[in-house]
Amino acid sequence: MNVLESILSRRSTRSYQSLPVEQEKLEKILEAGRCAPSGGNNQTAHFLVIQKEDVLKKLVELVQNAFAKMEVYDGMYKSIRNSILQSKKGNYVFHYNAPVLIVVANQKDYGNNMADTACAVENMMLEANDLDLGSCWINQLRWLNEDPTLVAYLKELGMQTDERVYASVAIGYPETVDGLPLRKALERKGNKVTWIL
């Protein structure tokens, strides 16, 4: 698959098999993330690659607890609203039970923290697609990136004091009939282009 083929066929996967992902494949995905460009070549992204079931369960519990305490309001971003409502019902699994969650942290006082993270995440999702793995950007840990309980737990896992989470990526084999990612491209309705000739 060349780069454009991977871009055009990458779709978000939201249902995963519990199968572990081979270490060699994860290493390629991390290489793709680590080799993303960064502002001023800063290279301050920090990738926490979580595969331990107990840790994933604990994160699910902490995310659910944090959202369950929040209230929805009119005009709230619909995904956050959905996270809150599902958490209040007690059945919210923010990472879709993917066997691997790559949490991307960066320095909290660095102006390009989010931009660098986005470059790394897209690189990782494109490489995952090339390896026949499903992936999905998971934003919940960013929305909750100042939640004291989550910050404390992520620090136990290795996040540094001056870092915060800016994204995470779910990775795994998709729960599809053939085990391959769904690859049907979505119609482009927006993202307009103005050519100045």
Ligand SMILES: Cc1cc2nc3c(=O)[nH]c(=O)nc-3n(C[C@H](O)[C@H](O)[C@H](O)COP(=O)(O)O)c2cc1C
């Ligand atoms: C910044 C950003 C945040 C996102 N957050 C989430 C998320 O928290 N959960 C989720 O299921 N998908 C999330 N997505 C995936 C988008 O919903 C998805 O890319 C979009 O609907 C287009 O579908 P596609 O990825 O299949 O092409 C996010 C994507 C981006 C770029």
